[in-house]
Amino acid sequence: MPGAIPPFAFVEGALDRAEFMRSDAARLDGLWPQARLLRLDADGRALAGPDGSAPDDLGAAYPGLRPEAVLLGVESGRAWFAAVDASVGAATARVDLRTAAADWPVREATAFAQARAVLHWRARHRHCGACGQPLRFERAGWLGRCDACAIEHYPRTDPAVIVAVSDGARLLLGRQAGWPPRRYSTLAGFVEPGETLEQTVMREVFEESAVRVRRCRYLASQPWPFPSSLMLGFVAEAEPDEPRPSDAELEDARWFTREEVGAALRGETRDSGLLLSPRLSISRWLVERWHAGESA
Template sequence: MPLVGFTGAVLDRADRERNDPAALAAALADSHARLLRLNGLEPEVGAAGQLVWTSLADLPTGSEPLFLGYIDGMPHFAPLALGERHGTVRSPALFQMLALMPADQASLYACARSLVDWHQRHGFCPACGTPTELFRAGWARRCPACAAEHFPRTDPVVIMLAEHGGRVLLGRGPAWPPGRYSALAGFVEVGESIEEAVARETLEEAGVVVSNVRYVASQPWPFPSSLMIACVADAEDDGLTLDTHELEDAFWATRDEVRAALDGEAGARFGAPPPYAIAHTLLRAWLGGDT
């Protein structure tokens, strides 16, 4: 199985120190401590797609340091700009940077981005509406009024290939880049298993009944903070009834068509998802018989 995008960071998250004021103070005072350079929620990237780090002395005014953990014994932090909101827009420049980043760098960025974004969107207690306070070194927020504690959330999303007769079902959303097709995907709903979500989403979006759902791999997806759960399932037949609010088009792709798209061949029937997306990994795994 190829390395999945946004995974592979050599990061000791040091949960043991998040409730240890002395340990956190020592990390903040460490002359080797590093601070991630962010422009809003987007990273600064140097040579060979490496993230840019600076010292804690460069922490912007009006920001707090969020403790990410240790790399090679050095504490690493991300800046949380208080009172800022950046929404869900992702610039074309960000996707260009992600295409250049080594997997370990993209994984570090995903961790920092999701953590910063969560804080910016969860400044008030959902139980009583009081402004919350950062604690556990930036890995939680606490309400000073009702004492409720709130932790960064991850939303599970299934992303799946329905297989029938040696082909897989691919679709495209209305706002996607021209020619881009990918695996179908959707959020897992409350009271639902992964297998049930795969079956429901495939039926809702494409009118295809599936069974025999197999797990392949997972991926953190920091836009804003999802866990992509990649699966393959067997389709009952190849008839399609599309939900046009979700899918602009869909078709059954052969192995040769998938291979040509993943390899970027001229004249390929469709444009493949980028290598840092788990849909790319899922298609590679299907081609290799690893599903």
């Protein structure tokens, strides 16, 4: 499916990020009154319509948020901004990102994911990591500058691999202790300094399950702002080792047959058997690709 948009969340409908206008304060001020504005609370939830629907707030209604607002991008000449709004009361409807991915229009959900990630970075990087002095934000919120030591700080994204591991006939899945009963997912882990993505796949799979990966192949990626990851999806071929899950990582890891995975994908295991990750995640898509015959 070359060129096709994968059917998981936070990819389709992305805005033009309009890098060229981030330093043009006068132009941004002119776009603000009619701009779409996504307001988030301090916990990263969107302030939504009364029924939880995607908001259609205009910048003109919130002049006090303009100084701290971050430019998300433009669509058909209209700017989109995001800002944390701490002034609203407890009665205001709030929607978390996973709910928005399921219920909101695609463009709004994708913009919400972008907003959540960059505002999380802003909230936790108010001071310079080198000298401790306050940062001054420029470029429409995408650059934190330290006037004391002249270091520039940019939003952080943490790369992580997520991988559908097969021994040729079966699929390796694991579960964490806090997940719903019978829920299993593909294995994942963060890239470490000085490590290639392929090395990360081999290390993480072995650390979490003691299964040895022979080869792997990259398929697709998904922004995962929980809070700031980029999931890099792989399919891998491994030895038919007996899984031995790491106590620190997984409660259980096991091989599932193609028939078991197929039944779960068709929704035939709601009362018993394997439960998979929801469709919003690249994990579910990787399982679907493996079941359709994708291999390393």
